[in-house]
Amino acid sequence: xxxxxxxxxxxxxxxxxxxxxxxxQDDMEVVxxxxxxxxxxxxxxxxxxxxxxxxxxxxxxxxxxxxxxxGTIEDLLPKADIVVDCSPNKVGAENKAKYYEKAGIKAIFQxxxxxxxxxVSFNALANYDExxxxxxxxxxxxxxxxxxxxxxxxxxxxxxxxxxxxxxxxVVDPKEDKKGLVNGIMPDPVAIPSHHGPxxxxxxxxxxxxxxxxxxxxxxxxxxxxxxxxREAVKAEDVVSALSEEPRIMLISAEDGFTSTAKVIEFxxxxxxxxxxxENIVWRESIGVDGNDLFVTQAVHQEAIVVPENIDxxxxxxxxxxxxxxxxxxxxxxxxxxxx
Amino acid sequence: xxxxxxxxxxxxxxxxxxxxxxxxQDDMEVVxxxxxxxxxxxxxxxxxxxxxxxxxxxxxxxxxxxxxxxGTIEDLLPKADIVVDCSPNKVGAENKAKYYEKAGIKAIFQxxxxxxxxxVSFNALANYDExxxxxxxxxxxxxxxxxxxxxxxxxxxxxxxxxxxxxxxxVVDPKEDKKGLVNGIMPDPVAIPSHHGPxxxxxxxxxxxxxxxxxxxxxxxxxxxxxxxxREAVKAEDVVSALSEEPRIMLISAEDGFTSTAKVIEFxxxxxxxxxxxENIVWRESIGVDGNDLFVTQAVHQEAIVVPENIDxxxxxxxxxxxxxxxxxxxxxxxxxxxx
Numbered sequence: 001x002x003x004x005x006x007x008x009x010x011x012x013x014x015x016x017x018x019x020x021x022x023x024x025q026d027d028m029e030v031v032x033x034x035x036x037x038x039x040x041x042x043x044x045x046x047x048x049x050x051x052x053x054x055x056x057x058x059x060x061x062x063x064x065x066x067x068x069x070x071g072t073i074e075d076l077l078p079k080a081d082i083v084v085d086c087s088p089n090k091v092g093a094e095n096k097a098k099y100y101e102k103a104g105i106k107a108i109f110q111x112x113x114x115x116x117x118x119x120v121s122f123n124a125l126a127n128y129d130e131x132x133x134x135x136x137x138x139x140x141x142x143x144x145x146x147x148x149x150x151x152x153x154x155x156x157x158x159x160x161x162x163x164x165x166x167x168x169x170x171v172v173d174p175k176e177d178k179k180g181l182v183n184g185i186m187p188d189p190v191a192i193p194s195h196h197g198p199x200x201x202x203x204x205x206x207x208x209x210x211x212x213x214x215x216x217x218x219x220x221x222x223x224x225x226x227x228x229x230x231r232e233a234v235k236a237e238d239v240v241s242a243l244s245e246e247p248r249i250m251l252i253s254a255e256d257g258f259t260s261t262a263k264v265i266e267f268x269x270x271x272x273x274x275x276x277x278x279e280n281i282v283w284r285e286s287i288g289v290d291g292n293d294l295f296v297t298q299a300v301h302q303e304a305i306v307v308p309e310n311i312d313x314x315x316x317x318x319x320x321x322x323x324x325x326x327x328x329x330x331x332x333x334x335x336x337x338x339x340x
Numbered sequence: 341x342x343x344x345x346x347x348x349x350x351x352x353x354x355x356x357x358x359x360x361x362x363x364x365q366d367d368m369e370v371v372x373x374x375x376x377x378x379x380x381x382x383x384x385x386x387x388x389x390x391x392x393x394x395x396x397x398x399x400x401x402x403x404x405x406x407x408x409x410x411g412t413i414e415d416l417l418p419k420a421d422i423v424v425d426c427s428p429n430k431v432g433a434e435n436k437a438k439y440y441e442k443a444g445i446k447a448i449f450q451x452x453x454x455x456x457x458x459x460v461s462f463n464a465l466a467n468y469d470e471x472x473x474x475x476x477x478x479x480x481x482x483x484x485x486x487x488x489x490x491x492x493x494x495x496x497x498x499x500x501x502x503x504x505x506x507x508x509x510x511v512v513d514p515k516e517d518k519k520g521l522v523n524g525i526m527p528d529p530v531a532i533p534s535h536h537g538p539x540x541x542x543x544x545x546x547x548x549x550x551x552x553x554x555x556x557x558x559x560x561x562x563x564x565x566x567x568x569x570x571r572e573a574v575k576a577e578d579v580v581s582a583l584s585e586e587p588r589i590m591l592i593s594a595e596d597g598f599t600s601t602a603k604v605i606e607f608x609x610x611x612x613x614x615x616x617x618x619e620n621i622v623w624r625e626s627i628g629v630d631g632n633d634l635f636v637t638q639a640v641h642q643e644a645i646v647v648p649e650n651i652d653x654x655x656x657x658x659x660x661x662x663x664x665x666x667x668x669x670x671x672x673x674x675x676x677x678x679x680x
Contacts, residue, residue: 115483123505162566164504166506168554184600185560185563185600186600186601186602187600190626190637191594191625210630212565212567212637216557217558218556220524220525223527225506227567240552259526260521260525260526261525262526283530286530288533290550291550297552
């Protein structure tokens with residue numbers, strides 16, 4: 001079997017996870033990863049994968065640090081069939097213009113890029129087929145991925161109306177030690193809507209959703225508080241039952257001691273390297289109905305949730321598998337659906 | 341002019357603020373405050389007010405600490421016309437049975453008590469008249485006070501339908517050093533509804549409201565994200581205009597640098613002792629309309645917002661003034677409405 005050759009541009013929070021996930025697939029392989037600076041992540045990356053320098057002008061920094069490199073991004077791209085861009089927000093679009101178009105290579109971008117960087121904004125459950133054969137695909141952000149999966153399951157199983165969601169955002173990732181918010185609540189943005197609602201519509205255009213968002217002094221996970229107007233009578237147990245069908249949604253119970261995101265992460269530390277949670281984490285008891293409104297609370301591990309989506313996007317773009325087959329393979333390789 | 345003699349049972353977070361506010365009124369006076377334990381707050385209290393011991397069995401502790409006391413709660417109550425109970429949640433109801441009923445004294449309870457502790461749950465704007473002449477009144481909690489004021493202004497000025505609110509709660513007050521939540525988001529409760537919606541209905545029974553609530557790693561203020569269905573077309577500027585009329589609602593602008601509750605409190609530290617904010621703090625730019633939905637974000641200083649309500653409750657219970665006159669006097673004495 002020919003394997004799709006994958007380059008990862010940016011071996012950071014998302015890139016290192018995507019690289020490991022690609023390595024676990026039987027139909028793709030990592031031909032190289034890039035780093036901008038020679039830090040500890042570059043040193044770890046060089047031990048695991050052929051390492052290239054993302055900014056050609058920084059080659060000397062790597063040589064001085066004694067890190068073995070195979071060349072620069074310009075040497076890497078000709079060896080790959082596709083590049084997964086995992087560089088910081090907005091840099092992906094610059095890389096597209098500077099490198100990917102010239103190299104004539106397919107590319108996946110992350111949710112920090114504007115939607116017009118790609119032909120399609122992607123979520124495996126919601127619109128796998130739209131990415132089939134495409135050259136440029138954008139995997140939506142962690143929060144949008146979490147919202148999209150949940151809303152897709154609800155709209156597939158029930159008739160839904162307006163969605164109002166409050167996004168409770170971790171302020172920075174755990175490794176961050178220069179930015180943050182120690183004590184306070186930050187409306188971000190102050191004016192409605194937050195970008196999350198419109199971003200969901202890049203994948204599910206016919207959904208009526210308004211979101212507000214707040215940055216909070218925590219690093220572990222985002223939390224979403226959703227209120228979904230139902231156009232038909234629905235029981236909480238029917239929603240629990242529908243969500244239980246989807247492996248990328250993990251139902252947890254407060255009765256098991258899951259009192260907060262801190263407990264969810266303590267649980268994840270027992271499960272997987274880097275305590276990665278690829279699943280939407282939905283509190284079973286939070287699923288409740290009041291009048292026509294369905295309420296749901298879920299947590300999203302911002303560092304990990306998009307990883308399986310990147311893998312499925314690669315399969316769609318190279319027509320390696322149909323939607324269900326790709327998702328099944330990805331889930332199996334990452335241990336999704338096997339937890340409880 | 342005869343002054344109403346006020347005893348404060350529990351010179352803690354709320355009690356010390358209520359005592360100082362009572363002292364500023366021309367129609368009431370503090371005849372004594374109580375403390376359970378001889379800590380620094382007791383020492384400060386004894387310098388400012390006649391101090392009594394809340395638990396008679398603890399008299400010896402105060403004597404050993406060298407704090408001058410005037411007796412116990414049982415000595416204080418006969419000197420007062422009313423007691424404002426500011427003891428911890430649920431202790432107010434115990435005090436009522438143990439002391440207040442026997443002493444035949446009027447009493448105000450705080451929002452941590454169940455509603456049936458009193459004849460009426462109170463908010464000055466919303467239902468001042470219902471407390472007139474009553475013996476037992478419960479001033480609703482900080483979050484309920486904030487919600488009730490805002491909703492009262494909206495329902496008085498517009499035709500409103502269902503309200504969905506997400507309560508972003510500070511986990512503990514700033515002085516707390518034994519409990520907390522350092523890194524995480526805690527749905528509290530996990531199942532809908534949080535108690536805030538039903539608690540608003542103790543004051544405004546005909547309001548349709550559902551609330552969800554989360555505890556967050558911050559001490560400064562609560563934040564409420566409201567979505568209010570409007571039964572008539574409304575413009576954001578009309579809502580801004582209506583809220584501007586009410587002194588107990590302070591409109592702030594993100595343009596002035598109010599990016600988070602941390603900035604709001606930094607501003608308050610320039611204004612008042614203990615940086616007390618008695619007002620609902622509403623971000624002007626958060627007031628927005630999407631379809632039939634009105635969105636508003638406000639912050640609530642949990643330590644201070646109920647203080648003016650306690651003063652107005654005293655006036656209502658003794659028929660010292662009509663609603664508008666009481667609110668005007670309270671506002672003037674506390675500097676409410678004079679900030680911008």
